[in-house]
Amino acid sequence: MAPPNHFRTLFLSDIHLGTRGCQAELLLEFLKVHDAETIYLVGDIVDGWRLRRGWYWPQHHNDVVQKLLRKGRKGAKLVYIPGNHDEFLRGYLGSHFGGIEVCDSVIHETADGRRFLIIHGDQFDVVVRHARWLAFLGDWAYVTALGVNTYVNQMRRALGFSYWSLSAWAKLKVKNAVNFIGAFEEALSAEAQRQGADGVVCGHIHHAAIRDDSNGVKYVNCGDWVESCTAVAEHHDGRMEIIRWSEMMRAATLNEPHHAPTPVAA
Secondary structure, three states: OOOOEEEEEEEEOOOOEOOOOOOHHHHHHHHHOEEEEEEEEOOOOEOHHHHHHOOOOOHHHHHHHHHHHHHHHOOOEEEEOOOOOOHHHHHHOOOEEOOEEEOOOEEEEOOOOOEEEEOOOHHHOHHHHHOHHHHHHHHHHHHHHHHHHHHHHHHHHHOOOOOOOHHHHHHOOOHHHHHHHHHHHHHHHHHHHHOOOOEEEEOOOOOOEEEEOOOOOEEEEOOOOOOOOEEEEEOOOOOEEEEEHHHHHHHHHOOOOOOOOOOEOO
16 A cells, blocks of 8 residues: 555545445545545535435444544544535534534635635535425435446446446536536635635535636535545645546556646645
């Protein structure tokens, strides 16, 4: 195993522990070789919506929790920003659990002095805020798609192919979904600007990105550990980078030389 890659900060969101779509094994491999001084858990880490409907908590999901707690015991600062799927934790804002601080949102200052609003982002999703029944219906459809995705990838593995996300591919082919992503990015960037921040780090929509908006506000989305298996890392000089772990593993599976993506000067 390669020595750990050490960053100033790691941002993880939308792990969805407690669901069959969670790629916990891939996340464990990621956590084995990546460390940071500070780790932000940017919402939907545990999927309370699904757990209320039926308990699903295999050992590797518990292993993810234990791995994160172990990093905290070794000195990493852990901050948990609840999302809509783990909104039950919003009743414990300001509390500490096993060394993990629970906050609704925080301002993070990068090594180069920029201020980023850290927030899950569901507060700016009009469906979640004003039509919860539709959000639950959408969640059911999404989980169904992930179930199909599981069988597709079982077949791909049997044929010697690597992991591929059917649901992520379909999402980006639907015009309304693409429009929603754009509106979401604009809303979060505007909120960061309203709070006097230089940028925002969020999750919620399962679409990793680092980009500037028209006002120069940096929009950063962590992605997820259901479809894309991505995280965001802040280097010790303040640069930010999307780590696309499933792509790195696919390159390794195919015995291709993997070239780490050029860090985005965020």
